[in-house]
Amino acid sequence: MIARWGLWEVPLPALASTSWLMMISVLLPVALGVLGSCFPPRRVWPVLLAGTSLMAVGVALLASVMMAGAQLVSFSLGSIPIALRLNGVAVLMLLVTQLIAVATALYTPGMLRQMAPLALGRWLWGLMGALVATLSLIWMAVDLLTLYFALELMGLCAVGMLLLSGKSDALVAGTRYLLLALVGSLAYLLGVALILGRWETLSLIALAEQHVSGPVAWIAAALMGAGLALKAALFPLHAWLAPVHVNAWTPVSALHAALVIKASLYILLMLWSLLLPASEAVPFMMAVLGTLAIVWGGLSAWRADSLKVLVASSTVAQLGYLMLVFPLLLAPDISAQAQQLAWEGYWLLLIGHALAKAAMFMAAGNLIFATGESTLKGLAGTSRRLPLSLLVFGLASVTLMGLPPSAGFIAKWQLLHAMILTTQWWMVVVLLMGTLLTAAYVFRLFRYSFIDSAPRHEFKRLSPEMDVIALFLALAALMLGLFAYWPLTLLEGGL
Amino acid sequence: MSTMSLNTLSPYISEILLALMLVCVAWATLFDRHLLRACSMFVVFALTLTLAWWRLQTPWLAFAELIFGGVLTSLAFFYVLGVVPLASPLLPKRDGLVETWSHAGVRAVLALSWLALLLVALYALTPTFADAFEGNPLIVAGAVMVASGLGAFALHRHLLRRLLAFNVLGSGVFLFLAGLAGTLVKVQALIVVGLLVAWLGTLLGALLIRRIYMLQGQQALADGDAKEAE
Numbered sequence: 001m002i003a004r005w006g007l008w009e010v011p012l013p014a015l016a017s018t019s020w021l022m023m024i025s026v027l028l029p030v031a032l033g034v035l036g037s038c039f040p041p042r043r044v045w046p047v048l049l050a051g052t053s054l055m056a057v058g059v060a061l062l063a064s065v066m067m068a069g070a071q072l073v074s075f076s077l078g079s080i081p082i083a084l085r086l087n088g089v090a091v092l093m094l095l096v097t098q099l100i101a102v103a104t105a106l107y108t109p110g111m112l113r114q115m116a117p118l119a120l121g122r123w124l125w126g127l128m129g130a131l132v133a134t135l136s137l138i139w140m141a142v143d144l145l146t147l148y149f150a151l152e153l154m155g156l157c158a159v160g161m162l163l164l165s166g167k168s169d170a171l172v173a174g175t176r177y178l179l180l181a182l183v184g185s186l187a188y189l190l191g192v193a194l195i196l197g198r199w200e201t202l203s204l205i206a207l208a209e210q211h212v213s214g215p216v217a218w219i220a221a222a223l224m225g226a227g228l229a230l231k232a233a234l235f236p237l238h239a240w241l242a243p244v245h246v247n248a249w250t251p252v253s254a255l256h257a258a259l260v261i262k263a264s265l266y267i268l269l270m271l272w273s274l275l276l277p278a279s280e281a282v283p284f285m286m287a288v289l290g291t292l293a294i295v296w297g298g299l300s301a302w303r304a305d306s307l308k309v310l311v312a313s314s315t316v317a318q319l320g321y322l323m324l325v326f327p328l329l330l331a332p333d334i335s336a337q338a339q340q341l342a343w344e345g346y347w348l349l350l351i352g353h354a355l356a357k358a359a360m361f362m363a364a365g366n367l368i369f370a371t372g373e374s375t376l377k378g379l380a381g382t383s384r385r386l387p388l389s390l391l392v393f394g395l396a397s398v399t400l401m402g403l404p405p406s407a408g409f410i411a412k413w414q415l416l417h418a419m420i421l422t423t424q425w426w427m428v429v430v431l432l433m434g435t436l437l438t439a440a441y442v443f444r445l446f447r448y449s450f451i452d453s454a455p456r457h458e459f460k461r462l463s464p465e466m467d468v469i470a471l472f473l474a475l476a477a478l479m480l481g482l483f484a485y486w487p488l489t490l491l492e493g494g495l
Numbered sequence: 496m497s498t499m500s501l502n503t504l505s506p507y508i509s510e511i512l513l514a515l516m517l518v519c520v521a522w523a524t525l526f527d528r529h530l531l532r533a534c535s536m537f538v539v540f541a542l543t544l545t546l547a548w549w550r551l552q553t554p555w556l557a558f559a560e561l562i563f564g565g566v567l568t569s570l571a572f573f574y575v576l577g578v579v580p581l582a583s584p585l586l587p588k589r590d591g592l593v594e595t596w597s598h599a600g601v602r603a604v605l606a607l608s609w610l611a612l613l614l615v616a617l618y619a620l621t622p623t624f625a626d627a628f629e630g631n632p633l634i635v636a637g638a639v640m641v642a643s644g645l646g647a648f649a650l651h652r653h654l655l656r657r658l659l660a661f662n663v664l665g666s667g668v669f670l671f672l673a674g675l676a677g678t679l680v681k682v683q684a685l686i687v688v689g690l691l692v693a694w695l696g697t698l699l700g701a702l703l704i705r706r707i708y709m710l711q712g713q714q715a716l717a718d719g720d721a722k723e724a725e
Contacts, residue, residue, distance in 0.1 A: 080684045145685055152692040159699065168710040175703045179657050182696045183648060186661075186668045189689060190613075190641065193668065196682060197620050197675030219616045 001273040001329060004343055004491075006087030007142060007208040011070035014086065018064045019073045022084055022140060025057045025094065026133050029101070033129015040122050041109055044465055051102030054132075058091075058098045065091045065490070072142075072205075083203055084140040088490035089347060093139040093266065096351050099476070100258050100358050101132045103469050104251040107362060110463030111250060114369065120164045124249070127164075131157040131255065138263045144192045144202040147267055151188065155181040155231065158260045161252040162244055170247030177240050180230055184264075187227030191220040191271075207274050221275040221282070225268060232264035234319055235293030242300075242312040246374075250365025253308070257315050257361060258354040265322060265350075272330060280333075283326040290323025291430045298437030302444065306374050307364050310441060311357070318353045318400060321415075321434060322346065324427060328418050338421040344491050345414030348484060352407030355477035356399035362470035363392040370459045376444065380451040385459050388467045390449055395474035397442040399481075402435055407480035506550075507632075513550060514636035517543050517670075521640050521663045525647040528590045530655060534572040537659060541565040544666055547633055553678045559687050563694040568662060571694075571701035575655050586708060590653040592717055599650060606646025613638040613671070620675060634674030640667030652717040654704045658697060665693045 002008040014022070032050045041047050064071070070087035105128060112121040134154035141147045159181065163174040192202070198216045199207060233241040241261075245253045276282055297317025304310040328334055328342035366389040367382060368374050383390055402408035412431060419427045480487070520540045527533040541564035548557035570579060577585040617634065644664030651657050669686045676682045708716060 078684075079680045081681070145681060145688070148685065149688050152688070156692070156695055156699065163703070168707065171703055171707050171710070175654060175700060175707065178696060178700055178703070179648075179654075179661060182661055182693070183645075183664065185692070186665055186689075189668050189672065189685070192685065193672035193675050194616050194620070196672070196685075200676070202681055202685075215619045216616060219612060219619075222612070 001277070001339070002208045005089065005204075005270050005273060006070045006072075006085045007205050007270075007274070010205055011072040011085050011087065012068070014071035014073045015064065015068055018061065018068070018071050018086060021057055021061050021064065022073060022086060025054075025061060025098075026136050026140075028054055028057060029129045029132035029136065031129070033126045033132075036105075036125025036129065037122050040112075040125060042113065044106055044109055047102075047105050047109060051098075051105060055095075055098050055102060058095045061086060062091050062095060080145065081143065081203065082146055083143045083205065084137075084146070085142045085205075086140060088492070090139045092347065092351070092487055092490050093262075094136055096354055097132060097135045097139070097259055100354060100473070101128065101255065103358065103473050104128070104254050104362075107254075107466055107469045108251050110466045111365075111369075114460070114463060120166060124161065124164055124252070127157045127161045128251075128255070131161065131260070135259055135263055138267065142204040144195065144204070148185070148189060148192065151231075151264070151267065152185050154260060154263060155185065158256055162248045162256065164252065165247055165249050167247050169243070173240070173243035173247060177244050180240055184227040184230035187223050187230070191222075191224035191227070194220040194223070204270070204274060211277070212275060213277065217275045218279075221272055224271050224275075225282075228264045228268040228271075232261045232268065232319065233316065234265070234323060235289050235296060235316060238293070238297075238316045238319075241316060242309050245312040245361075246306060246308045250362055250369075253311075253365070254358040254361040257312070258358040261315070261319070262350055262354060265319070269326075269329070272326075276330060278332045280327070280331050283330040286323045286326040287427065290320040290326070293317060293320030293323060294430060294434040294437065295320075298434060298441065301441040302437065304441070305376060307368060307376055307379065307445070308361075308374060310376070310445065311360055311364050314360075314400065314438070314441065315357060317434060317437065318357070321349055321412075321431070324430060325349075325415060325418075327424070328415075328422060334422055338418040340492075341414045341418035341421070344488050345411045345418065347491055348407050348414065348480070348487065349411035351487065352399050352411055352477050352480055355473050355480065356396040356406075356408070359392055359470050359473035359477065360396040360400070362466070362473065363389050363396065366462055366466055366470065367393070370462055372460070376448050379445070380448050381453075383446075383449045384452075388471065389462075390446070392467065392470040392474045393445065394442075395471070395478055397438070399474075399477040401438045401442065405481040406478045407484065408477070410481045410484040510550060511632045513543070513547055514632035517547060517633075517636045518639050518643075521667075522643060524659055525643060525656075525663055530586060530588060530590060530653075531576055531578070533656070533659060534569070534576060537572060537662065538565060538569045540663070540666070541569060544670070547670065548673075551633070551673060551678055553673070553683060556673070556678075556683055556686055556690075559690050563690045564662075564666070567694050568697050571697050572655070572659070575658075575701045575704050577705075584709075586655070586716075590651070590656055592652050594650060594652075602646050602650040605649055606642045609645050610638060610642035613641060617675070631674050633670055637667045637670030637672075637674055640664070641671060642667075654700075654707070654716050658700045658704070661700075662693060662697060665689065 065086055072085045074083040134150045137150040159174055159178045194216050199210055230237045294317050297313050301310045301313035325342050325346050370386055399406040399408040402412040520543055524533050524536040524540050545557045545561045548560055573579045577583045640663055644660050644667055648657055648660035669689055
């Protein structure tokens, strides 16, 4: 498992060009964000130009990994060692981050133009830039100090973005999120304290070499796990998630649900692979909690009155799948083949969900904006007037439900295969049940939208790009299933 | 103890006194319902912690704690109270929300189990249990501060008191970190990043609490289960 993270058989020192590119991939979003804050773009084309330059860096890094394999950059600031590595998973997450960030940035001018002129809109650009930088850093960092720094900064940026809508409910929800996120990072730091005290290193690669185990590793894993699970909204620590999304701006919700909570989950899985190499009980417990998350999230999405609560609860349920896979990834007696399948399925599911959830939040935001209604009942009759937004919502749901040919389908197929190989039949049942629940809550929205007898509302006009970008993301999630071969080669061992 | 010479005894005793004082001031900060007094206690707490960093021979951390904890974070708290800037409307003086016994009991158990967890880790890291306690009174103070800070964070519903609890919890974590891992440069770097982030978080929290109070009044300052149930 450690080898898959690029922490074992230490990757080669990075090519000079790669280390520059890695630095640019972190610094460029900050620079673009500052630029955006100083001169807020009102049209799409400057954003597209800036986004293309960012994506070019990501593609160059991808090319570098394809050619030269996993690479490591280590340098020191003063006498503080910093280590970044680029491998298949890291570059994949980096590309997905850049893609979703550029899509949300393209969505933003249209949204800001439609709303009353907002002084706060300016801040969104800077925060978005900093958020993308910290996310990029998280995918690449392999030392505990850099991870801590990036995690904290990401949390603060995320809170700042969620508050921008300025509604007083948003402030209350945001304050609670802020407090929980800060306390979560302190739990992480306590774990770091134990690791430093016992093994005297912050480098994950050095930790991998020392084969850490024993009670100190378990307690550190528990502390870090609790803190990161809180930040990732893993069941049962998810209560803060829905209120935060209800009041936030659409692009902010999209970025948050797609990427921010995934970053904590990413760190959690990476650290547990190191600290709990032979544990059966802990991953099993995660799988049980994941099952509860699927049921609970599905049921609360099914019962939700508000569209945004539906989408946010669906995130809790989808995170449940990612928790369900933990035993297949971490338990000691899993065959290499099953572990590989689970590993591939895990990332494909995570990426598919990131794309689809961003699209779904945009579609939901468009529906709410156009109708002025945030409840499901208020959306009655939208099928005739807003077919494109509903289509996007439907396409995104296809990925969440895991119907072919979406990324969700391929991912679940891989996971099912792994579950059958390891004869974990109960997981198969949970996976299928989750799919049914997803279908149940998604079709509830469509039932309301096709009510014809609804009174006619005055619908506000949407900027065309708001629908087009959401459609693009939903299609990306769908097409990722057809072209899954490409991300899967990146996830194979060695890279 | 008996093997210690007189020369090492007096710094040892002063360290114990410092640890005891830290814990007492931390508790006063956490459990005083009178908000102005609690915030003033936080200033004393930050100054005591500055002294502790000085004793651990980390002048940079002492300086950072003085600036971030003693000045900037404390100012943020007084801003929430309405003490600074002058003539801004004051927050109600006391936190009037009374917690039920069952609510408090669950939190006490939570805090004690955290303390137990940390002490077990400390025990696993040091050769003998006696060393863990006698050699490092400040680590034990850190562990107690972490546990009580976490307990208070879960217990209180008043947002300002939760923010105070977060700060005490953070200081406890830093002290625990320095006690366990020594005062290497990388440890100091971690702690400085932590102090910076704690200050930024507190500042953001202070601005938010103030704004919520101005928009919605006192009722909105009670966060937690009561609202979740709605």
